[in-house]
Amino acid sequence: MLSYRIGYGEDAHRLEIGRPLILGGINVPQAPRGAAAHSDGDALLHALADALLSGLALGDIGQYFPDTDPAFQGLDSALILQRALELVRARGYVPANVALVVTLDRPKLGELRGEIAGNVARLLHLAPGEVGVSFKTSEDLASDHVQARVTVLLQRL
Ligand SMILES: [Zn+2]
Incomplete structure (x- = not known):
């Protein structure tokens, strides 16, 4: 059996006035708009959870947390990530390192890099x-949403 597996995930949420913007479990201050979502709309943690699941061909978070289920209204995405991590660990793997990319035009996120990396770690x-965080803008091509892309390396214990 392979000792390493690679996983990839991505997610996007439309931005709306009057919603909080949460990325990597961190509430982004001075965000003019936040993510429209059934859960807390944390695109980064959703992409990360999908990346963990994809590395072991375990499907995606929509299968475990359907957005039609009222039980998941306003759900803390850290719980989604925790569930994905449990599924990975149950198969004998743990993450070795992750690379996170967030595309958002406003506000600039650079000052939050350490906080987001620390919380994801x-x-x-x-x-x-072991947590790389990159921030990109879309040059206003996609300023109506926030997007996250994540790769993860899984290591067999
Ligand atoms: Zn999402």
Whole structure:
């Protein structure tokens, strides 16, 4: 059996005035708009959870947390990530490192890099140096939504 597996996930949420913007479990201050979503709309944690599941061909978070289920209204996405991590660990794998990319035009996220990396590292039981965070803008091509893309390397214990 392979000792390593790679996973990839992506997610996007439309931005709406009057909603909080949460990325990697961190509430983004001074965000003019936040994510329209059934859960808390954390595109980064959703992409990360999908990346974990995809690495072991376990499907996607929509199968485990259907957005038609009222039980998941306003759900803390850290719980979605925790569930995905449990499924990965149950098969004998743990994340080795992750690469996160967030595309958002406003506000600029650079000052939150350490906070987001630190929180994702905490949630995955990784060191901060094992969580790479890149921020991109769309040059106003896609300023109506926030997008996240994630790759993860899974290592067999
Ligand atoms: Zn999502």
